[in-house]
Amino acid sequence: MVSMCRQLGKGPGGFYRPSLKNGAKLNLWMMSLGKNWDPTARSYGPTRPFDGAQAPTILDAFKMIAQTANSIASEFPQINLDICIVNYYTNSGKLGLHQDKDESESSLTKGLPFISISIEDTAEFMFGDTRDQDQATKINLESGDVLILGGESRLLFHGISHVKTDTAPSWLKEETGLRPGRINLTFRQY
Ligand SMILES: O=C(O)CCC(=O)C(=O)O
Ligand SMILES: [Fe+2]
Secondary structure (H helix, E strand, O other): OHHHHHHHHHOOOOOEOOEOOOOOEOOOEEEEEOOEEEOOOOEEEOEOOOOOOEOOOOOHHHHHHHHHHHHHOOOOOOOOOOEEEEEEEOOOOOEEEEOOOOOOHHHHHOOOOEEEEEEEOOEEEEEEOOOOOOOOEEEEEOOOOEEEEOHHHOOOEEEEEEEOOOOOOHHHHHHHOOOOOEEEEEEEOO
């Protein structure tokens, strides 16, 4: 997954620093596979507005991993995933509390789950019922962890407070030569 993300990230539709509507740059690098998520318009489309690049196809190998995780969490329905958002955080990367609610009305009302896979350095993941960071529950997401938010938890506020330096498994660093930081992939159904 790491080498494929790196390869896709360098190509058309690859990693970039997204901005929000208010012009603020997010503290991470992002690319969208399947459909492009536009953080400024908060909507999905086939291409991204700022450079016209088509969203790269989601690799079958990625789909299989996410579908397997989805089927193990048998309390949630199996999604027909058509979006994968890949985030890369440097060690100073973070992401404020937000809800993922730009998927279709039907996907959200059914509480269809999204599947999140974390790789490399550990991050502190926050979640809660409000945007208040002090009240949020904090857990560590380590390399290889899979988190699924679905049903009643689909619209939880969530975010990343910080990435913990030098916490990735050493074998992974040796094998991939990846620079420090964290990769997160979320798989969704529009
Ligand atoms: O990096 C993470 O674990 C969360 C990513 C996220 O919330 C998102 O892409 O919407
Ligand atoms: Fe999110």
